[in-house]
Amino acid sequence: MTVGAGPQAVIPPKPVRPPSGLAVAGISLRAWRRFWLVLGIVVALTLPLFAGSFTTFQLTQAAIYAIAILGLNLLTGFNGQFSLGHSAFYAIGAYTAAIMMDQWEIAYYWTLPAAGLICLVVGFLFGLPALRLEGLYLALATFALAVATPQILKFSPLEEWTGGVQGIFILKPDAPPGLPLDQDQWLYYFTLAVTAVLFVCARSLVRSRTGRAIMAIRDNPIAARSMGINTALYKSLTFGVSALYPGVAGALGAIVVQFVAPDSFTFLLAVTFLVGLVIGGVGSIPGSLAGGLFVLFLPNLAEQISKGLAWGVYGVILILLIYVMPSGTAGLVRLVTIRLAKPSG
Amino acid sequence: MSRPLLEVGNLTAGYGQTRVLHRLGFDLGEGEIATILGANGAGKTTTLRALCGMVRREGEIRFDGRPIGGLSTEEVVRRGIAHVPEGRGTFVRLTVEENLRLAAITRKDRSAVAADFERVYDYFPRLRERRRQQAGTLSGGEQQMLAIGRALMLRPRLMLLDEPSFGLAPMIVQDIFGILRTINSEDRVSMLLVEQNASLALDLANRAYVLETGRLVLSGPAAKIREDDSVRRSYLGY
Amino acid sequence: MDAYTILQQAISGVATGGIYASVALAVVMIYRAIDHFNFAQGEMAMFSTYIAWSLMHAGLPYWWAFILTLAISFLGGVLIERVIFRPIHDAPVLSHVVVFIGLLAIFNSAAGFIWDYTIKPFPSPFASGGLFGSTLISLHKAGMIAVTLVVLGLVYAFFRFTEVGLAMRAAAQNPESARLVGVRVEWMTALGWGMAAAIGAVAGMMIAHDVYLEPNMMIGVLLYGFAGAIVGGVDSPGGAVFGGFLVGIIENLVGLVPFVGSELKLTVALVLIVGVLMVRPSGIFGTRVVRRV
Numbered sequence: 001m002t003v004g005a006g007p008q009a010v011i012p013p014k015p016v017r018p019p020s021g022l023a024v025a026g027i028s029l030r031a032w033r034r035f036w037l038v039l040g041i042v043v044a045l046t047l048p049l050f051a052g053s054f055t056t057f058q059l060t061q062a063a064i065y066a067i068a069i070l071g072l073n074l075l076t077g078f079n080g081q082f083s084l085g086h087s088a089f090y091a092i093g094a095y096t097a098a099i100m101m102d103q104w105e106i107a108y109y110w111t112l113p114a115a116g117l118i119c120l121v122v123g124f125l126f127g128l129p130a131l132r133l134e135g136l137y138l139a140l141a142t143f144a145l146a147v148a149t150p151q152i153l154k155f156s157p158l159e160e161w162t163g164g165v166q167g168i169f170i171l172k173p174d175a176p177p178g179l180p181l182d183q184d185q186w187l188y189y190f191t192l193a194v195t196a197v198l199f200v201c202a203r204s205l206v207r208s209r210t211g212r213a214i215m216a217i218r219d220n221p222i223a224a225r226s227m228g229i230n231t232a233l234y235k236s237l238t239f240g241v242s243a244l245y246p247g248v249a250g251a252l253g254a255i256v257v258q259f260v261a262p263d264s265f266t267f268l269l270a271v272t273f274l275v276g277l278v279i280g281g282v283g284s285i286p287g288s289l290a291g292g293l294f295v296l297f298l299p300n301l302a303e304q305i306s307k308g309l310a311w312g313v314y315g316v317i318l319i320l321l322i323y324v325m326p327s328g329t330a331g332l333v334r335l336v337t338i339r340l341a342k343p344s345g
Numbered sequence: 346m347s348r349p350l351l352e353v354g355n356l357t358a359g360y361g362q363t364r365v366l367h368r369l370g371f372d373l374g375e376g377e378i379a380t381i382l383g384a385n386g387a388g389k390t391t392t393l394r395a396l397c398g399m400v401r402r403e404g405e406i407r408f409d410g411r412p413i414g415g416l417s418t419e420e421v422v423r424r425g426i427a428h429v430p431e432g433r434g435t436f437v438r439l440t441v442e443e444n445l446r447l448a449a450i451t452r453k454d455r456s457a458v459a460a461d462f463e464r465v466y467d468y469f470p471r472l473r474e475r476r477r478q479q480a481g482t483l484s485g486g487e488q489q490m491l492a493i494g495r496a497l498m499l500r501p502r503l504m505l506l507d508e509p510s511f512g513l514a515p516m517i518v519q520d521i522f523g524i525l526r527t528i529n530s531e532d533r534v535s536m537l538l539v540e541q542n543a544s545l546a547l548d549l550a551n552r553a554y555v556l557e558t559g560r561l562v563l564s565g566p567a568a569k570i571r572e573d574d575s576v577r578r579s580y581l582g583y
Numbered sequence: 584m585d586a587y588t589i590l591q592q593a594i595s596g597v598a599t600g601g602i603y604a605s606v607a608l609a610v611v612m613i614y615r616a617i618d619h620f621n622f623a624q625g626e627m628a629m630f631s632t633y634i635a636w637s638l639m640h641a642g643l644p645y646w647w648a649f650i651l652t653l654a655i656s657f658l659g660g661v662l663i664e665r666v667i668f669r670p671i672h673d674a675p676v677l678s679h680v681v682v683f684i685g686l687l688a689i690f691n692s693a694a695g696f697i698w699d700y701t702i703k704p705f706p707s708p709f710a711s712g713g714l715f716g717s718t719l720i721s722l723h724k725a726g727m728i729a730v731t732l733v734v735l736g737l738v739y740a741f742f743r744f745t746e747v748g749l750a751m752r753a754a755a756q757n758p759e760s761a762r763l764v765g766v767r768v769e770w771m772t773a774l775g776w777g778m779a780a781a782i783g784a785v786a787g788m789m790i791a792h793d794v795y796l797e798p799n800m801m802i803g804v805l806l807y808g809f810a811g812a813i814v815g816g817v818d819s820p821g822g823a824v825f826g827g828f829l830v831g832i833i834e835n836l837v838g839l840v841p842f843v844g845s846e847l848k849l850t851v852a853l854v855l856i857v858g859v860l861m862v863r864p865s866g867i868f869g870t871r872v873v874r875r876v
Binding site for chain 3: 076129137140141143144147148151152271274275277278279282308309310311312313314315316317318319322323326327
């Protein structure tokens with residue numbers, strides 16, 4: 001259209017994927033991709049052996065955020081729906097884990113599927129009526145969910161379970177006997193494994209028939225419906241799946257932090273996920289990982305620059321990042337690849 | 346000979362990566378009416394949009410001797426070019442009177458504005474009857490009248506008219522074209538007209554240009570163009 | 584609980600509702616210009632209120648500080664649009680949201696840095712005590728309602744009767760056509776930002792007396808403002824104002840319900856709002872967008 005009159009895209013435009021058959025420095029893009037993947041895995045596996053326990057703890061946190069951001073990404077990046085309420089599902093996951101471990105003394109690893117399942121169901125049920133609402137209205141409904149969550153967690157009749165304002169303390173699990181790892185290292189590897197599984201699942205989902213239906217709904221809901229896609233069902237299902245991810249992340253988070261309390265799950269957490277999503281790259285699965293690292297380390301970096309103005313610096317960095325890479329880290333990587341690439345052969 | 350009011354040279358324009366116009370060149374004299382003929386997709390609408398900066402364009406555009414090729418739409422309009430867009434561009438939630446008032450906000454001559462209100466209402470008595478009504482409730486013909494009225498309130502020296510007959514009953518089209526003729530002869534407003542109805546357009550215009558896939562293929566006095574065989578076959582249908 | 588308490592709470596709801604209405608109006612003004620919500624609106628208002636506080640501490644009388652703050656806020660709003668949003672106006676909505684979040688963090692942090700995080704009392708221009716000596720409504724609350732109504736009236740008159748107001752309405756409705764009648768749409772957007780900032784400043788200065796001045800004072804208010812805007816209809820300034828008052832009244836009446844009210848006030852209010860949206864997805868006064876197939 002013309003000078004700024006057209007409707008804006010909700011989602012950053014995805015720069016075209018560099019065509020295969022191109023090469024950077026004489027090596028094909030396929031090989032590069034494999035190289036980075038292997039390098040990434042090697043670094044991820046060896047890092048805790050060198051890094052201190054606090055860094056290991058932080059990296060675990062970043063992976064946990066990445067899982068939650070991936071969930072949001074499935075909803076926003078692939079299905080075109082907004083949510084400002086994913087902190088609620090993270091909270092449900094965290095409390096599920098904490099209550100199971102605290103009240104019933106169930107082993108920590110069983111809490112993950114439970115948390116995921118509960119969030120899948122809650123997300124699906126929340127999705128059913130909420131999907132009558134579109135765009136901004138869905139954003140408000142989910143926003144309400146995010147704001148209500150800490151209040152409900154503090155609600156006195158539920159205190160027996162939730163521990164009210166005090167929250168719940170839980171014990172940090174040990175590494176399985178025989179493994180020469182301390183608790184932090186073990187939790188890091190445990191989280192890493194869960195993250196890997198969930199990322200592979202997301203990737204397969206997106207590439208499946210169902211994934212194509214989900215994306216068709218994002219790109220053109222009316223056409224999707226006329227092709228016989230049950231949009232309401234798929235949208236609710238996507239909502240459920242996208243709630244499952246932060247649910248599992250929340251359970252992991254509770255185990256790693258050893259503590260849950262209502263005020264850890266405010267609207268700010270939902271904002272954190274959103275920021276991670278946009279900075280990482282909307283609609284990019286590996287981008288979610290970058291997003292997780294960003295939201296964990298950016299506030300630390302900001303604090304190092306200025307203690308008193310940490311949040312201000314954080315805000316400035318966010319705005320600059322949007323200027324420099326409007327389609328997130330993933331978009332930037334693609335752009336750079338396209339710049340560098342030459343036809344191979 | 347005096348300088349033409351509008352001079353266009355080497356005009357290239359398009360949307361995104363697609364080029365629609367290729368090095369167009371034409372003039373329009375003061376008080377003249379020119380029409381651009383062409384099939385769907387030939388680039389007629391784009392030409393008008395390029396002139397007032399609504400699409401990205403390159404090339405030379407001079408209005409009254411001064412270059413306007415780099416100006417934004419609102420600045421082009423403020424120089425005295427009124428564009429009556431396809432689909433009329435009505436502000437549907439404003440009243441008829443507010444639509445007209447809006448077009449006069451760039452003007453300083455308050456008393457002349459008041460006179461122009463009267464003039465527009467005299468041309469289009471229907472608008473006077475409906476001046477307190479929301480513009481969205483008007484019929485298609487009335488909205489076209491409003492669009493022309495709004496253009497007149499700008500006190501333009503050049504009007505760009507995009508398909509003023511589109512979707513209107515023949516009677517109303519006759520009315521509107523009659524009024525355009527009056528506006529041209531009484532106020533010396535030049536006009537550049539894009540029109541599907543070639544016969545109607547050639548009746549009104551002094552000059553005509555024929556556009557094919559973004560290139561100018563024929564130009565000349567309207568009467569001459571009307572007699573051109575290919576034009577007759579393609580656009581007049583006899 | 585007697586009828587008197589209910590009446591008292593309802594009136595008190597009108598007073599806070601006026602604040603929400605102002606914030607909702609500010610939100611809607613920016614929404615109409617750029618199609619989404621300004622998450623930083625509350626923090627901008629909070630920052631303006633701090634400016635007013637500083638001016639008063641420098642010895643300016645209340646109303647002078649009030650007017651000066653409005654002017655500064657207006658310029659600030661225009662500046663933010665021109666400097667920060669103009670360069671990225673084509674960026675996707677989600678990127679805008681992140682920029683809003685960035686702005687929110689900057690204002691919040693800067694306020695804490697400049698004026699520190701301690702809670703400060705903020706004066707009321709109205710005498711203390713009840714209106715006409717009654718206990719039904721305090722003079723401050725009555726004054727708050729009056730100021731809100733004056734501001735809303737002025738905004739209405741501006742849009743209804745002035746040429747610039749007309750141009751702003753046109754630019755919001757149909758930017759392309761507005762350009763074709765010579766309206767400088769970009770400046771109208773900046774002007775909208777300026778006005779929104781000034782309206783927000785009024786809301787901040789009015790509420791600060793009740794909630795005390797601190798960097799986080801507007802977060803809850805903004806929430807209710809959003810809710811008001813959506814309940815009333817995001818594209819209708821009149822609807823947003825109505826929605827703001829409605830939310831204020833509901834909030835205060837919900838607070839009366841024993842037990843649930845005090846702890847879950849916010850939750851219940853929000854559930855009610857989402858309930859309204861289920862029945863009327865485009866708000867009470869919003870225009871239903873009909874999409875062509």
